[in-house]
Amino acid sequence: MAFKYKYARPALTADCVVFGLDEEDLKVLLIQRGMDPFAGKWALPGGFAMVGESLEATARRELSEETGLKNVFLEQLYTFSEPDRDPREHVVTVAYYALVNLSEHRVQAATDARNAAWFAIDDIPKLAFDHEKILKVAYERLKGKIRYQPIGFELLPDKFTLSQLQRMYEKILDRELDKRNFRKKILNMEIIGELDEIETDVAHRAARLYRFNKKKYDKKVNEGFNFEL
Amino acid sequence: MAFKYKYARPALTADCVVFGLDEEDLKVLLIQRGMDPFAGKWALPGGFAMVGESLEATARRELSEETGLKNVFLEQLYTFSEPDRDPREHVVTVAYYALVNLSEHRVQAATDARNAAWFAIDDIPKLAFDHEKILKVAYERLKGKIRYQPIGFELLPDKFTLSQLQRMYEKILDRELDKRNFRKKILNMEIIGELDEIETDVAHRAARLYRFNKKKYDKKVNEGFNFEL
DNA sequence: ACAAAAGTGTTTGTTGTACACCCATGC
């Protein structure tokens, strides 16, 4: 069975740049390609769009099929359409970026035996297609957006300490922040709530846990509030 | 002649939200559709992607064919891919937004006799497809981006007065700005250069003309400068 | 008792905001 069209059409794919954070680094999830072109090379998870599904749905489906990840924060990044970005034919890809927290999302082996693995952001291997370029655009977007949208919480567990939060910003923005000023600023926003819980199993004074209060944030936004680092 | 593919493919288009500024308003360029679906309705300029051309090239080609506009500032906006956004079949569109200055770009009659006309941003007719949604996203983007990127100059003539510049920001951000503070801020950035010229043909004291200095701006950006309203 | 990170205020400098009058030009 084949599909016929009066005019030629580029192929359409969705690719995902999945960011995760652990104690050490900001990491990116890559899969090892099983087939040509670029068989054996590492690449962004992604695949061809089906007719009748939105490209966000494509991205989520491929992410789930290739890595087992579901229900993650996902936003459209950019559409890459240079005719020569795929050696086979003209393939337009709509790129998305996802944020997950590594402690709550285990990556499963892909169903089709492809490898999936996390790589530190500054230790990325050569990638297939123009995926290095896509990754670069995604990292720039993340760096920019994290300063004026409260998306960083997606990289942390539901309950987190202020130090974890600060470390997250430091890792992504790639610079150190002053502890007292950071706490002052973030607490004054009144969008994260103090819990009646503290850390456990740490070899020093246990820190208080906090949780992002999305309801309060949305309310404040409606009243003109602007999140900013 | 027809093109056959093993799997069905969505169609691909590019659409443009073209913003222009005149003395009164922020305006948007629309074309009146000649064919079904939505024959007679106003819509964003745009059309189908050809294999082998990037979608930005598609956008520029269609803009030129339908409105005569060339060499305009154009940036990718967002990709809209809901399967039901076109009643014919699944059509994915990559939307762009363009900024032109109305005094230097005259819009020509479309070659295929479609009407093209400017509409004030708060007096837009019902549009074809999901173009109202696209326009809304574009306007939001413009409002946000103009505050931290010096793209507003694209809406003004090459040489402009500080009052024109201020009016431009006021029209787009939809709020008034203080004249003295505005001038202080923009001049302190040292990215617009004072010219040895003044306005002509005005019925009051003629204002000094200025020009955006892109070289100086790029240099300052390299040194860590950040434009902000 | 020591190691390790938690937690906490004040001072200083910079930037934003509010505000009103005189000036130059064309008619």
Add this chain to the structure above:
DNA sequence: GCATGGGTGTACAACAAACACTTTTGT
């Protein structure tokens, strides 16, 4: 000479930045 927008400075408030020590807990 009058109407129209052009052009300018200062005072106060708010926010950002720099900075060091005490507290709690586990080993």
